[in-house]
Amino acid sequence: MDRILVTGGAGFIGSNFVHHVVATTDAHVTVLDKLTYAATQESLEGLPDDRVTLVIGDIAEPEVVEPLVADVDAVVHYAAESHNDNSLSDPGPFIRTNVVGTFTLLEAARKHDKRFHHVSTDEVYGDLELDDPKRFTEDTPYNPSSPYSASKAGSDHLVRAWVRSFGVRATISNCSNNYGPWQHIEKFIPRQITEVIDGRRPRVYGDGLNVRDWIHTEDHSSAVLAILERGRIGETYLIGADGEKNNLEVVQAILRHFGRGDDDIEFVRDRAGHDRRYAIESGKLRQELDWRPQYQDFDAGLEATIEWYVANEAWWRPHKDAVEAAYAAKGQ
Ligand code: NAD
Ligand code: TDX
Secondary structure (H helix, E strand, O other): OOEEEEEOOOOHHHHHHHHHHHHHOOOEEEEEEOOOOOOOHHHHOOOOOOOEEEEEOOOOOHHHHHHHHHOOOEEEEOOOOOOHHHHHHOOHHHHHHHHHHHHHHHHHHHHHOOEEEEEEEHHHHOOOOOOOOOOEOOOOOOOOOOHHHHHHHHHHHHHHHHHHHHOOOEEEEEEOOEEOOOOOOOOHHHHHHHHHHOOOOOEEEOOOOOEEEOEEHHHHHHHHHHHHHHOOOOOEEEEOOOOEEEHHHHHHHHHHHOOOOOOOOEEEOOOOOOOOEOOEOOHHHHHHHOOOOOOOOHHHHHHHHHHHHHHOHHHHHHHHHHHHHHHHHHOO
16 A cells, blocks of 8 residues: 555544554555644654655545545545543534544545545444453444444444445454553643643542453554454454553553552543443454554553653643643533
């Protein structure tokens, strides 16, 4: 593949994928990104101009999307509204970007017969009980809980239908919770690291026993590239790194890093519809495509991520100021 269009390539995970493609292939990358509040454009700085081109635009606008899709060999689709809490307070942008935006890209991929990879989430499967012996697999029925996960489920169904009805050469990946550098401070791990840096107590929703299956964003990128290059058309692959932790375990590791007590936590009102546990069985990806995560040790990956946030306050501080002002206005 000589030319790849990466939607949402200025965001947390998409920008990591752009770096991964530049470092491990000869492909040219065009990034299509609307540069919403969530974009981390600084993460693309330093990449060679002859390998990466940034186009600022909306994936839900056909006149923006079509010429870009026509000009590449493959589309890797990351762009989304991605934060559950935002989807509870204002679902509209999630439907427009995640559903209409994916539809718009699929229509362009169909018209120009392009390879399409759709980046989705494990949240489309709903949640598991804490003691459920099963984990999510590619055969788990869809059962989304929030407007965000319902919009991602909708986008997955569109991709499946465009494969079956129109023969679009698409694959889907559903990944678990990512962590690493450049994650927006609205998300759990960066929010809590920056709260503790500011001398405040981490704000944990409900009882803090909700479990997330953490994966480093670099491992997500290597998995997506493997699927793009070697995945079977029409197939779904779950991506995970066996990183189950409950939220208390994560904030306690952050508190310990800064020499604070394990119980220095503020328990706050629970998120509406809060999913209890996500857990990924990624055997299909590992066996078919011989993929393995490089970050096997969550504690070491978290330590490195904490140190990255300590060193990069100039980047996250304006985002934090903006988010905290919005939360204060909403009483969150
Ligand atoms: P993010 O919010 O950090 O980045 C999203 C990017 O998409 C931003 O750069 C934003 O400007 C761009 N964007 C939003 N609306 C757009 C539009 N209409 N047109 C063009 N660009 C637009 O999100 P992220 O955490 O990097 O997630 C990327 C993808 O990975 C999403 O599809 C998400 O559902 C999926 N995913 C995320 C996680 C996670 O843990 N964060 C886990 C599994 C899957
Ligand atoms: O302040 C907080 N306190 C808290 O207890 C925040 C922001 C979150 N939480 C809890 C809620 C979840 O149990 O932490 C957990 C993780 O929350 P988020 O970072 O908001 O992630 P989550 O809702 O699990 O969704 C994430 O993973 C799947 C991404 O945001 C999605 O884009 C991805 O699809």
